[in-house]
Amino acid sequence: MLHWLASTDAHPLIASSVFHYEFEYIHPFADGNGRMGRLWQSLILARWNPLFADLPVESLVHAHQHAYYDALRESTEQTDSAPFIRFILRMIEAALRSSTPQVTPQVTPQVGKLLRLLDDELSREALQERLGLKDRQSFRSRYLKPALAAGLIEMTRPDTPNSRSQRYRLTAAGRGSSGKQDRLSNSIR
Numbered sequence: 001m002l003h004w005l006a007s008t009d010a011h012p013l014i015a016s017s018v019f020h021y022e023f024e025y026i027h028p029f030a031d032g033n034g035r036m037g038r039l040w041q042s043l044i045l046a047r048w049n050p051l052f053a054d055l056p057v058e059s060l061v062h063a064h065q066h067a068y069y070d071a072l073r074e075s076t077e078q079t080d081s082a083p084f085i086r087f088i089l090r091m092i093e094a095a096l097r098s099s100t101p102q103v104t105p106q107v108t109p110q111v112g113k114l115l116r117l118l119d120d121e122l123s124r125e126a127l128q129e130r131l132g133l134k135d136r137q138s139f140r141s142r143y144l145k146p147a148l149a150a151g152l153i154e155m156t157r158p159d160t161p162n163s164r165s166q167r168y169r170l171t172a173a174g175r176g177s178s179g180k181q182d183r184l185s186n187s188i189r
Helices: 002-007 012-026 033-048 050-054 057-063 065-078 082-099 109-117 124-131 136-149 172-188
Strands: 153-155 168-170
Touching: 002 012, 012 033, 012 065, 012 082, 033 050, 033 057, 050 136, 057 065, 057 082, 065 082, 109 124, 109 136, 124 136, 136 153, 168 172
Parallel strands: none
Antiparallel strands: 153 168
16 A cells, blocks of 8 residues: 555545545554544645645544445445545545635644744744754754745745755735734733
8 A cells, every 4th residue: 555655646635535445444453543544644645735734634524423434335335435535535625614714824833933933034044043943854844845835935036946045035925824823822822
């Protein structure tokens, strides 16, 4: 299954759903297979697009558990994962609709911190220093890439992303999202 996942041309939404179904089908553990299958799917999707990392698909599957098991059973009876794929894609769509406002992307705590401190055009090194982070790879995957993918920050030199003079700045969406994060933080205190 892992080899197939690494080599498939299927869209990540489909590939992650097929992997999830096949994991449930082989049922490798005495307990926890459903949770592990959903975790694998979430990991596959988050690797494709970091915005999927916090998508509450697990909650929707739990709320529709009977339909989840029906889709698994139907796919097994038909020896075709299509019924399960349809079910999971409906859950993903519902999660996207329920957790993300129409235009504003969901902001993780890490991206929120990045947005709050980005008050000027700053280099990756300066951003990491301000955040107190040493691990470059972790910074890129948990802060920088999700903020770029969500259109909350932008590169000053998009044609040369690895340039030593590359800087990052807030977009209009990032400025709006940063303000919302501040208001949310203040209301929680």
